[in-house]
Amino acid sequence: MGRPTDTRDRILATARELFLEKGVRDTSLQHIADRLGITKPALYYHFSSRDDLLRTIVTPMFEELEAFLAEQAGATAEELLGAYFDLAWRRRDTLVMILSDLSVLHELDLIARMLAFREGLTTILMGGAPELGARIRATVAVGGLSDTVVMFPREPYEQVRQAAVAAAIMALRG
Amino acid sequence: MGRPTDTRDRILATARELFLEKGVRDTSLQHIADRLGITKPALYYHFSSRDDLLRTIVTPMFEELEAFLAEQAGATAEELLGAYFDLAWRRRDTLVMILSDLSVLHELDLIARMLAFREGLTTILMGGAPELGARIRATVAVGGLSDTVVMFPREPYEQVRQAAVAAAIMALRG
DNA sequence: GTCTATAAGTTGATAGAC
DNA sequence: GTCTATCAACTTATAGAC
The missing domain is CATH 1.10.10.60 (Homeodomain-like)
Structure with a gap:
């Protein structure tokens, strides 16, 4: 290091x-x-390489995402989505970098790690191993939340958070 | 040609x-x-070039998206989101290609066209020029819908459509 | 229509002087 | 720590024979 x-x-x-x-x-x-x-x-x-440089920039977000998952084991859906929004908002530069070119994940062998996080979040959100409908609603909620962070990075945090989290919670209920 | x-x-x-x-x-x-x-x-x-080849593959989806917008001027939010899901589902190969590497849009000078479609869809969805909160809810709805098409391309169409559109509508209401 | 051969540029990466 | 010089590999694209 x-x-x-x-x-x-x-x-x-x-x-x-x-x-x-x-x-x-x-x-x-x-x-x-x-x-x-x-x-x-x-x-x-x-x-030591371009990979090393890129990895140094990108991986802290993954460590944060995983620590976040470990902490929030017993939280409500609302707390969970709010906390996820906050993390995504704080790390929005990295999030934009990755969502603008998902092949970066493949380049760094980070796809499995990303999917594992998504699945972990979904599992806590819905409780247990959910059926297809519930997984779809969770995808709309989490995917939609992430999109707002990318699309409105310069708008006031409070306003974006309030509307985005509310919409995600509604999507989750289906 | x-x-x-x-x-x-x-x-x-x-x-x-x-x-x-x-x-x-x-x-x-x-x-x-x-x-x-x-x-x-x-x-x-x-x-004539790599660009030409790529463009030939990608642009039909944009033409379809724009034709779709022109048709659905008076539709309800539910009809609109359902019809958008159907189009995205039909063109999911192209959608995955683009969402997996958004720099393709930049390469082909298609970013403005994509944003114009998104804005057009949002405007019809919310009616008139909506305030920030409404635009955020529409982003969760449309972004979330698109994500499900990318994440569940092999699941049965009917099930994905039903759950995804329902979740998107709820998100829109906020 | 399809081939061989090649141009011209960019990339990540290394050797070795200072 | 930073430089000059260089490499091998790859890219899009073209000239010209068949």
Whole structure:
């Protein structure tokens, strides 16, 4: 891993910036180096590969999602959806990065982890192993919630949260 | 444009296949040619560029979406969401292709067209120019509906449709 | 219509000097 | 820690023979 250098942090910040602006796949190490005013090999001193850099940026959200699942075992649907909205809102930059190009997940072998989270959330939301109808309603609720975070990132947090969580809860009831 | 050749159709079928299997960005003309047992230059006889090929596959869905919007001007929310689900379900291969890699839209300059459709649908759904809360509820409904089509493409149409549309309608009411 | 051969560019990554 | 120089692999695309 290695201690956080100054340069290392600047690389991470610039990478996040470009991944968000132009998309992960359309951002090469060359672009990142150019914007930083350094050269490509300098990047390799701080990160062992492009994968390593990307993983460093993306994985914290997954760790947070999994910790979140572990905590909320006994919560109501309303508390659960509210807490999920808050996490998604806080990590919305990463969420946009991923939802704008889901093949990033495949590139980093993170698909199973994402599906496991979704399934875990659904299971807690509906209780036990739900039948198809319940899983579909949960998909509308969770998928819809995520979409609002991506579509209204500049609108006031309170307003988005109130309307989005209310809609998700209604969808869940079907 | 040109009349549909036999080879041209086989190229389109194989391209659709690979775009869906491996993703649009991870499918090169080489891959398509290899699976078809022809060479890359042969592709260029039938399509003027990779863009042309991709566009030929993707744009029919947009034309259908826009025709759909024009027809449903006076429909109820329930009819509208049901008809949208049917269209998305019928075109789910294209929808998966696009939602798996939204940068495809950017590549083909189709983002504005997609947003215009979403806005048009929202406007009809809510009537007039809706305030933020209503737009958020419509986003949960339409985004959630789209997600179910992507997540449950092999489940029975009737069951998915019934549960998904019901959930979307509830979300819309908020 | 389809081929061989090739151009011209980009990418991630490494060797080795300073 | 950062540089110059370079590599091998891949991409879209074209010229020209058959």
